[in-house]
Amino acid sequence: MRIKNTILLLVILIVLHPINVISASYEESLPDVNLLTSSNTLELTETQESYLSQLSQIEDFVKNNQFSDALNLLINLSNTIKNKRLFSLNTYFPNYFLDYKYIEKDDSELFNDSNYGVLFSKHYRNKRGNVLDVYVIYSDPSIKEYFRLLRNPELIEGVTNLNVVKINKQYYALEKKSDGESIYECNMLVNNKLLVNLVSDSKKEIELFNTFISKSRIDKLEKYLKINSL
Missing domain, CATH: 1.10.8 (Helicase, Ruva Protein; domain 3)
Incomplete structure (x- = not known):
């Protein structure tokens, strides 16, 4: 009963x-x-x-x-x-940009609604085999830490392979290069609840990230999620 x-x-x-x-x-x-x-x-x-x-x-x-x-x-x-x-x-992210094309990839075992706050993911590859993985992180506790570090960049001064960058002349992000690997990760802060994680093995990663974000509709995504900007 x-x-x-x-x-x-x-x-x-x-x-x-x-x-x-x-x-x-x-x-x-x-x-x-x-x-x-x-x-x-x-x-x-x-x-x-x-x-x-x-x-x-x-x-x-x-x-x-x-x-x-x-x-x-x-x-x-x-x-x-x-x-x-x-x-x-x-619909807020392109299927094609530069020479990259959207590919289907099953990452359900790595990321799901209860793991890392990943709301959505999309994956790209070009003919040379370079990849770009995109993850939309929403309402995850880690976002507050990224916000704190980006507002206080002195906290990461001297940290190896970690830099504050600005993507598409609009969004601040923490860029990290993996030790011993040509893997570049960029955590782009949109607002205090929304973060876009970009991971690539391209040596021109900043150019790649800038182009991808310029082809995406982050403002529409933000409005869609009904989150106020910082």
């Missing part, structure tokens, strides 16, 4: 408060309005109707004490919204 009551409470909270939970996630899952056409505007309307229909079905399951069915549908709906969100985040 206690398990049923717990499931019932969780489902009711989501069903009866869709504005705070499902509806909020739905809004975050929408692509940039500047990218919409008449066809995908219709698709978004149909998607919203589908979400509302599934919420109604979940509520019916709860009323009929079909808690397993309600929970399964709720999980499926949550996964659908997460995939929509990933699609939206993907």
Whole structure:
């Protein structure tokens, strides 16, 4: 009985408060309005109707004490919204830039929602085999430390292979070169909750990072995540 009551409470909270939970996630899952056409505007309307229909079905399951069915549908709906969100985040970064091309890479074992605060990742490779890995870090405690170091650069004076740089003449970042390896990592601070991590083996890493960020829409990403700038 206690398990049923717990499931019932969780489902009711989501069903009866869709504005705070499902509806909020739905809004975050929408692509940039500047990218919409008449066809995908219709698709978004149909998607919203589908979400509302599934919420109604979940509520019916709860009323009929079909808690397993309600929970399964709720999980499926949550996964659908997460995939929509990933699609939206993907639109803020290019698929091509310079001679680099987006490649699919499974890093789910290294990074996930509960590990390092990674919200999204994207990976690139050129014909020479050079790579660029991009990670969007959101609301992770480590961001506060980067913020502190960038505001107080004297704290890293004398630290080997660690420098404060400015990316695309706009964002301050900590750049680090791995000892004994030609791996360059740049942690670019967007605001106090958002950080973009760039990792590459290119010897022209700053030029690469600058070009990539100039081709990305970080301002749109920031707005999408509804985070205030520093």
